[in-house]
Amino acid sequence: MYRMMNRKYDVVVVGAGPTGSTAARICAKSGLKTLLLEEQAHIGYPVQCAGLLSNHAFNECEVSDSSVFNTVSGAVIKAGEAQCSFDAGKTMAYVVDRGALDREMAIHCADTGAEIQLKTIARELSRTERIVRVKGLYGTEEIKYSMLIAADGPRSIISRALGIPNAPVYLSGLQCDVKIHGDTDHVHIFPNASPDFFAWKIPLDSEHARVGLCGLVNVRERFLSFIHPYRNHCIHFVSGTIPLGTKTRTYDDRILICGDAAAMAKPTSGGGVYTGIRAARHAAATAISAIENDDYSRSMMAGYEKAWKKDFGHEIRKGFSFFRIRGQISPPEMEKMVQTLSDHHIREIIVSKGDMDRPSRLITSLLANPRMIPAYAVLMKAWFSSMKNG
Numbered sequence: 001m002y003r004m005m006n007r008k009y010d011v012v013v014v015g016a017g018p019t020g021s022t023a024a025r026i027c028a029k030s031g032l033k034t035l036l037l038e039e040q041a042h043i044g045y046p047v048q049c050a051g052l053l054s055n056h057a058f059n060e061c062e063v064s065d066s067s068v069f070n071t072v073s074g075a076v077i078k079a080g081e082a083q084c085s086f087d088a089g090k091t092m093a094y095v096v097d098r099g100a101l102d103r104e105m106a107i108h109c110a111d112t113g114a115e116i117q118l119k120t121i122a123r124e125l126s127r128t129e130r131i132v133r134v135k136g137l138y139g140t141e142e143i144k145y146s147m148l149i150a151a152d153g154p155r156s157i158i159s160r161a162l163g164i165p166n167a168p169v170y171l172s173g174l175q176c177d178v179k180i181h182g183d184t185d186h187v188h189i190f191p192n193a194s195p196d197f198f199a200w201k202i203p204l205d206s207e208h209a210r211v212g213l214c215g216l217v218n219v220r221e222r223f224l225s226f227i228h229p230y231r232n233h234c235i236h237f238v239s240g241t242i243p244l245g246t247k248t249r250t251y252d253d254r255i256l257i258c259g260d261a262a263a264m265a266k267p268t269s270g271g272g273v274y275t276g277i278r279a280a281r282h283a284a285a286t287a288i289s290a291i292e293n294d295d296y297s298r299s300m301m302a303g304y305e306k307a308w309k310k311d312f313g314h315e316i317r318k319g320f321s322f323f324r325i326r327g328q329i330s331p332p333e334m335e336k337m338v339q340t341l342s343d344h345h346i347r348e349i350i351v352s353k354g355d356m357d358r359p360s361r362l363i364t365s366l367l368a369n370p371r372m373i374p375a376y377a378v379l380m381k382a383w384f385s386s387m388k389n390g
């Protein structure tokens, strides 16, 4: 039995990750009575992230630098005998403690006046009554909303309750922090250690790094093989899922879905903090406008989907095509690709046009460059295979 606590909010946000905290903070700041629900007792934990954020992504979080372990200025890609490296000579990305980052974002959210209810899981919805049923610290409750924002991550209960089909792809990821001495300025990428995605080594400081990978199949085996040299030195272990390809629908009657709950992570890197926060901003703007204008029409809700698609939808669409193509490139072909990328002029283009959050411009420039001709055969074959395999 659910207790009716007679609690009613303008906006209820489910999930206190970066997406949910941003949406709730903006709604509360505009004066709306806002409740942020989080099933965990400790915001930010368990961590399910490598904590690599581009400058833009980090700025979108609007936090201090207290969660920052390190900054990096470039990357090294290694495939077989081939290697290429890029260095912008300035900070290109931040390496953060995701637990601490999420916690600071939630604190800012609480400071604006949003109520936060931890250890409370959203379990069911009644769209007709505009009620979310929760279970937690205060037992079972029914909480009424005018607008609901679902930021409840990869396994989104809200999205499932609305009958929205799963994302087209779910990547699995495994990672551990280990003691390693080495390069602190570059992220190291190993595409052949996980041939449908990639593995990484991200420096935390001069003595520690995060090593991990994401993939579609044999992820545990690939991971154990990749971390073999450090297997008995794991300080912190992370496992998680990244939905890719966006959900077919990201809104419903008075409900907006954003971040991993809507499968908005970038398919080229698996990074979802930037897109989640961008979507949260659009969701908050729509919720505020709906409440202020007493307009909960379908076209008002659809405005949210239009806004995020205009902002970064094309990046996800193109990125997803590249994700499919990448999955068709064999390790020897990848070695050839990396050799091609190691050309001095190509590396200059990568440094000048590289943008972790919006990689499509770089990819288009690279493909139009005659120095990429040695890679065309590999890419064309992979493209045909990806089309054939759907």
Ligand SMILES: Cc1cc2nc3c(=O)[nH]c(=O)nc-3n(C[C@H](O)[C@H](O)[C@H](O)COP(=O)(O)OP(=O)(O)OC[C@H]3O[C@@H](n4cnc5c(N)ncnc54)[C@H](O)[C@@H]3O)c2cc1C
Binding pocket: 014, 015, 016, 017, 018, 019, 020, 037, 038, 039, 040, 044, 048, 049, 050, 051, 052, 053, 057, 120, 121, 122, 123, 151, 152, 153, 154, 156, 157, 172, 173, 174, 175, 212, 238, 239, 240, 241, 242, 258, 259, 260, 261, 265, 270, 271, 272, 273, 274, 276
């Ligand atoms: C191994 C790995 C490495 C990654 N590395 C990076 C990276 O380097 N950079 C990057 O940008 N992204 C990375 N990502 C992706 C990134 O972690 C996610 O895209 C990001 O966390 C999405 O944020 P979110 O707020 O939408 O969802 P989440 O961060 O998943 O937050 C959802 C919140 O909702 C809560 N919740 C879920 N269900 C309920 C419920 N029913 N009721 C109440 N609360 C609920 C959860 O406890 C959680 O706190 C990585 C992911 C993995 C798995």
